[in-house]
Amino acid sequence: MTISGSEIDQNIETARWSNEATALMNRMYRRQRHIYDATRRYYLLGRDQLIIGMRPAAGATVLEIGSGTGRNLIQAATHYPDARFFGIDVSTEMLTSAIAAITRHGLNGRIRVAHGDATAFDPKAVFGMASFDHVMISYSLSMIPGWQAVLQRAASSLKAGGSLHIVDFGDQRGLPRIARSLLRRWLAMFDVTPRDELETALNRLANAHGAALKFERPFRGYAQVAVLKFPRAAKGR
Numbered sequence: 001m002t003i004s005g006s007e008i009d010q011n012i013e014t015a016r017w018s019n020e021a022t023a024l025m026n027r028m029y030r031r032q033r034h035i036y037d038a039t040r041r042y043y044l045l046g047r048d049q050l051i052i053g054m055r056p057a058a059g060a061t062v063l064e065i066g067s068g069t070g071r072n073l074i075q076a077a078t079h080y081p082d083a084r085f086f087g088i089d090v091s092t093e094m095l096t097s098a099i100a101a102i103t104r105h106g107l108n109g110r111i112r113v114a115h116g117d118a119t120a121f122d123p124k125a126v127f128g129m130a131s132f133d134h135v136m137i138s139y140s141l142s143m144i145p146g147w148q149a150v151l152q153r154a155a156s157s158l159k160a161g162g163s164l165h166i167v168d169f170g171d172q173r174g175l176p177r178i179a180r181s182l183l184r185r186w187l188a189m190f191d192v193t194p195r196d197e198l199e200t201a202l203n204r205l206a207n208a209h210g211a212a213l214k215f216e217r218p219f220r221g222y223a224q225v226a227v228l229k230f231p232r233a234a235k236g237r
């Protein structure tokens, strides 16, 4: 196989972004990771509902993109003892917490986590598995500048008939204007940008793949929740 000069340049550029993302997220979470689960339970709303709605079949595989401390993977693995779980995260600090928590819960045999940039990872190279029955993305798209590329990666990491499950901050459309503006400013301090174009982007993805989209804005738009079900006979993938 020959690799062209422009492919090499592209690979170098991708590696540079990934290193920068790792450095940035490690700075963000080096200390935060120790209090992450205790504090985020109050404002990362809708994560448990996402897990409950997933209902993986026995033997199914689930990938979380941006798996953080492993909290969702552990909840899901406990809830669905017959499924297998995988997570990638760009922060090695978060991965350290995740590995410790997974070990503490005795779930090493059913959950694997690895370092990877959501915009560029190759699941086959990382886990030896090209596709999964379900992919979940929980409160990560709002932290990833290339979030639209993540959606493409997620779609291409799904088996035919698989589903993509997303929860994240919404546009807060049902909240008073002052609350909305305070919340946006507070989220920006953590490098979080609600993806107001998420529904449009998912509609585009659904049309391209012949998938069915369910999109909701619970908690007065504080969160946005989506499930994209792909057809059994893959179209455009």
Ligand SMILES: C[S@@+](CC[C@H](N)C(=O)[O-])C[C@H]1O[C@@H](n2cnc3c(N)ncnc32)[C@H](O)[C@@H]1O
Pocket (backbone or CB within 6 Å): 021, 025, 040, 044, 047, 065, 066, 067, 068, 069, 071, 072, 088, 089, 090, 091, 094, 116, 117, 118, 119, 137, 138, 139, 140, 143, 144
């Ligand atoms: C707010 S946390 C969410 C963690 C977990 N999904 C949850 O619901 O608790 C966002 C996570 O996305 C990860 N992240 C940010 N940019 C990323 C990227 N480019 N690739 C993979 N993970 C990324 C961060 O390191 C962090 O663990």
